Amino acid sequence: MAFIRHIRACNTHDATAFLPFAVNGRPVGHVRPAFADRVAGLSDAFRLTGGAAPLLDLLPPDPARRSQAVAEVVAALAAEGMVPPLRGEDFPVLARWGQPELLKIDRAAVPGFGVRGFGLHVNGYVPGPDGRIEMWVGRRARDRGVAPGKLDNMVAGGQPAGLSLAENLVKEAHEEAGLDPSLARAAEPVGAITYIFDTVAGLRRDTLFCYDLALSRDVIPRNTDGEVEAFELWPLARVADSVRTTDDWKFNVNLVVIDFLIRHGQLSPDHEPDYMDLVTGLRAVD
Amino acid sequence: MAFIRHIRACNTHDATAFLPFAVNGRPVGHVRPAFADRVAGLSDAFRLTGGAAPLLDLLPPDPARRSQAVAEVVAALAAEGMVPPLRGEDFPVLARWGQPELLKIDRAAVPGFGVRGFGLHVNGYVPGPDGRIEMWVGRRARDRGVAPGKLDNMVAGGQPAGLSLAENLVKEAHEEAGLDPSLARAAEPVGAITYIFDTVAGLRRDTLFCYDLALSRDVIPRNTDGEVEAFELWPLARVADSVRTTDDWKFNVNLVVIDFLIRHGQLSPDHEPDYMDLVTGLRAVD
Numbered sequence: 001m002a003f004i005r006h007i008r009a010c011n012t013h014d015a016t017a018f019l020p021f022a023v024n025g026r027p028v029g030h031v032r033p034a035f036a037d038r039v040a041g042l043s044d045a046f047r048l049t050g051g052a053a054p055l056l057d058l059l060p061p062d063p064a065r066r067s068q069a070v071a072e073v074v075a076a077l078a079a080e081g082m083v084p085p086l087r088g089e090d091f092p093v094l095a096r097w098g099q100p101e102l103l104k105i106d107r108a109a110v111p112g113f114g115v116r117g118f119g120l121h122v123n124g125y126v127p128g129p130d131g132r133i134e135m136w137v138g139r140r141a142r143d144r145g146v147a148p149g150k151l152d153n154m155v156a157g158g159q160p161a162g163l164s165l166a167e168n169l170v171k172e173a174h175e176e177a178g179l180d181p182s183l184a185r186a187a188e189p190v191g192a193i194t195y196i197f198d199t200v201a202g203l204r205r206d207t208l209f210c211y212d213l214a215l216s217r218d219v220i221p222r223n224t225d226g227e228v229e230a231f232e233l234w235p236l237a238r239v240a241d242s243v244r245t246t247d248d249w250k251f252n253v254n255l256v257v258i259d260f261l262i263r264h265g266q267l268s269p270d271h272e273p274d275y276m277d278l279v280t281g282l283r284a285v286d
Numbered sequence: 287m288a289f290i291r292h293i294r295a296c297n298t299h300d301a302t303a304f305l306p307f308a309v310n311g312r313p314v315g316h317v318r319p320a321f322a323d324r325v326a327g328l329s330d331a332f333r334l335t336g337g338a339a340p341l342l343d344l345l346p347p348d349p350a351r352r353s354q355a356v357a358e359v360v361a362a363l364a365a366e367g368m369v370p371p372l373r374g375e376d377f378p379v380l381a382r383w384g385q386p387e388l389l390k391i392d393r394a395a396v397p398g399f400g401v402r403g404f405g406l407h408v409n410g411y412v413p414g415p416d417g418r419i420e421m422w423v424g425r426r427a428r429d430r431g432v433a434p435g436k437l438d439n440m441v442a443g444g445q446p447a448g449l450s451l452a453e454n455l456v457k458e459a460h461e462e463a464g465l466d467p468s469l470a471r472a473a474e475p476v477g478a479i480t481y482i483f484d485t486v487a488g489l490r491r492d493t494l495f496c497y498d499l500a501l502s503r504d505v506i507p508r509n510t511d512g513e514v515e516a517f518e519l520w521p522l523a524r525v526a527d528s529v530r531t532t533d534d535w536k537f538n539v540n541l542v543v544i545d546f547l548i549r550h551g552q553l554s555p556d557h558e559p560d561y562m563d564l565v566t567g568l569r570a571v572d
Contacts, residue, residue, distance in 0.1 A: 098559035164556045188551025192565045207562065209555050263549055265474025269495050270450045273384030276493065279478050283566045 001245045003267075004274040006254035007281040010195035018203055021113050022057045023066065023102045028095055030114030030203045031056050035082065042076050045069030058103070066103035074109040084108045084201055091117060092161040097207065104161045111202035117158065120165055121256045122173065122187050122211045124154030124221065126233060133236040133264060135257075136221055138176070138228040140250065147250040151242070152228065154213070154221055155179070156253070165189070165209055173213075176228060177221035187213035190263060193255050193282045205286060210256055212263075240266050255282055287531045289553075290560040292540035293567040296481035304489060307399050308343045309352065309388045314381055316400030316489045317342050321368065328362050331355030344389070352389035360395040370394045370487055377403060378447040383493065390447045397488035403444065406451055407542045408459065408473050408497045410440030410507065412519060419522040419550060421543075422507055424462070424514040426536065433536040437528070438514065440499070440507055441465070442539070451475070451495055459499075462514060463507035473499035476549060479541045479568045491572060496542055498549075526552050541568055 019036050021029035031039070036056040040048035045066070047057045060066045067090075077083040090104035093115045110117045124136035136154040140147055157172035159165060166185070173184035192209045221231045234242075243249055243257050259282050261267050262275075269275040305322050307315035317325070322342040326334035331352070333343045346352045353376075363369040376390035379401045396403045410422035422440040426433055443458035445451060452471070459470035478495045507517045520528075529535055529543050545568050547553050548561075555561040 097555070097562040166554075166556055189548075189554050189556075190551060191548050192555065192562060194562075194566070212551075262475075262477050265476060265498075268452075268475055269383065269478065270452055276383040276478060276480075280480070280569045280571050283569055285566050285571075 002274060003244055003254075003258050003261075003272075004277055004281065006243070006249075006251070006258065007195070007278065010197055010252060010255060011281070011284050013196050013198040013203060017198065018114060019054050019056055021115070022055055023093070023095075024059070024061065025055075025057060026095060027055075028093060028102060028115055030205075031112070032202065035112055035202065038077065038080075038082060039073055043069055043073045046073070063101055063103050067105070070103060070105050070109070070113075074106050074112075077112070078108065083112045089158070090161045091115075091158065101161060107158060107160075111199060111204050114203035114205060116205045116207055118207050118209070119156065119158045120169055120172070120209045120211060121153045121253070122155035122169065122213050123256065123260045124177065124213045124215055125236075125260075126217050127214050134233045135236055135239050135260070136177075136215070137232050137234050137239065138221070138223070139230045139232070141226055141229045144227065149229075150250040150253075151248050152250050152253050153256055154231065155184075156208075156256075159209075169211060175225040176223055177231070178224050179219075179221065183215070183219065184213070187211040191259065193259055194284050195252065195255060196284055196286050206252065208252065208256060210259055212260070236261070236264065236266055258282065288560060289530055289540075289544050289547075289558075290563055290567065292529070292535075292537070292544065293481070293564065296483055296538060296541060297567070297570050299482050299484040299489060303484065304400060305340050305342055307401070308341055309379070309381075310345070310347065311341075311343060312381060313341075314379060314388065314401055316491075317398070318488065321398055321488065324363065324366075324368060325359055329355055329359045332359070349387060349389050353391070356389060356391050356395070356399075360392050360398075363398065364394065369398045375444065376447045377401075377444065387447060393444060393446075397485060397490050400489035400491060402491045402493055404493050404495070405442065405444045406455055406458070406495045406497060407439045407539070408441035408455065408499050409542065409546045410463065410499045410501055411522075411546075412503050413500050420519045421522055421525050421546070422463075422501070423518050423520050423525065424507070424509070425516045425518070427512055427515045430513060435515075436536040436539075437534050438536050438539050439542055440517065441470075442494075442542075445495075455497060461511040462509055463517070464510050465505075465507065469501070469505065470499070473497040477545065479545055480570050481538065481541060482570055482572050492538065494538065494542060496545055498546070522547070522550065522552055544568065 018030035020027040021031045040046045087107040089107045092101040093103045126134045138152040142148045155173045155176045170181045170184045173179040304316035306313040307317045326332045373393040375393045378387040379389045412420045424438040428434045441459045441462045456467045456470045459465040
């Protein structure tokens with residue numbers, strides 16, 4: 001069993017099975033042909049061009065009208081079962097991170113349009129006096145739709161439209177771990193991981209911003225929103241062994257933890273033969 | 287002035303200007319056609335195949351005979367000025383990091399054959415009681431052939447054949463910063479950066495393993511090999527500002543420091559518009 005298998009599992013997709021989804025001619029996502037056909041059939045706000053390089057283009061010139069057109073189409077698609085039940089949480093559609101929002105879209109439809117979804121994960125850990133680290137591990141509640149019973153980061157969540165990452169982190173840290181804002185604001189941004197895989201719902205293109213939060217031993221996380229059943233403090237070597245040898249962790253959390261293990265010296269390029277494939281594989285570029 | 291310009295400067299190459307260099311048919315490098323012609327003309331140990339997909343192949347079946355054949359060719363090329371003066375330091379040629387050494391080659395000929403060159407860089411820093419970090423900055427001696435007078439990491443060096451990274455780190459830490467082995471061994475591996483650019487000498491494909499070494503304030507680095515003129519301890523914000531706004535740093539050290547700034551929370555994905563291009567651009571895959 002090797003760490004690299006988790007990265008491979010998060011990076012399986014057939015690029016030829018998708019057409020570009022564009023906003024005013026600028027590609028921002030990827031759609032299956034049948035999905036594109038149905039979208040174009042439902043709304044005049046979209047144009048599906050054929051020929052050798054087909055493209056689904058969203059036509060309205062401003063974010064508000066684009067968001068409105070997409071919301072109407074997505075509601076119809078959800079009613080037909082072509083997108084999962086709506087989440088009631090809007091995600092931003094961006095050409096790339098740091099650029100203006102082109103439109104908002106319900107979280108449930110993000111894979112259908114194959115636009116990049118953003119999230120944040122917080123590695124909560126307790127540094128020891130001898131340099132040894134312990135990490136807070138959450139066990140997801142058994143009644144969750146996604147990854148029930150799997151191990152998770154202390155705090156994690158999707159990045160909705162209209163919040164900064166820092167604001168979202170404070171909100172999620174309260175909901176998921178009961179942390180005061182003053183504690184949550186001590187989390188430091190330490191990079192990001194990306195991966196791409198296809199599902200029946202479409203193409204998942206995720207960017208997870210990673211944060212490290214060093215906590216003193218007397219801070220005990222408490223879940224407040226029912227997503228986490230229990231938190232445990234594990235020595236980092238146990239975390240590493242568990243990720244390497246089991247499938248106990250939520251699929252994408254494996255990648256966040258591998259990134260943490262690399263950044264904190266837990267893996268050695270002298271001894272881990274996949275070291276470079278791990279370092280580069282955590283940041284798939286499409 | 288933006289951080290990203292340093293990554294772009296380290297990643298400029300024209301892939302169409304090179305042929306594959308292979309060992310027993312397995313591609314491991316990239317050579318200019320004129321270089322391949324001359325190599326094949328100098329030695330029967332190489333075969334240059336023509337046609338639609340030309341390839342320079344190194345034929346001997348074992349590492350010792352490959353290394354011997356390449357050493358003879360490289361000596362002749364150096365005499366002709368087709369490779370720079372030999373360094374007398376053998377680098378390993380690997381299909382990928384962690385795999386067996388296919389042959390050794392003088393460091394000066396690594397770009398000519400376009401094989402991946404490995405090195406290590408150590409970020410020496412002093413953590414403050416308030417979480418603020420200071421970094422040891424070396425100024426390279428004015429008489430160096432490479433990057434005279436430029437700013438550098440506390441310790442950096444190429445990775446020769448026959449040493450582990452950990453062994454090489456201890457050696458370089460002594461030569462470049464006068465550190466005791468017991469101190470040097472506290473350096474932690476924290477990842478790697480990669481970049482690719484072409485030069486008159488060939489193709490530079492570098493992998494730099496990055497280490498962080500936290501030091502107490504009473505440890506003062508002293509250079510012993512003449513490569514560094516002076517060391518200074520800079521607040522991390524000054525380091526960041528200098529990398530962002532000046533060209534005072536050795537070209538590839540900019541990338542190692544940007545990686546350090548990201549990992550230590552000095553850049554924010556909420557405020558740095560190029561954040562994702564920095565995160566992914568530090569690890570160019572070829």
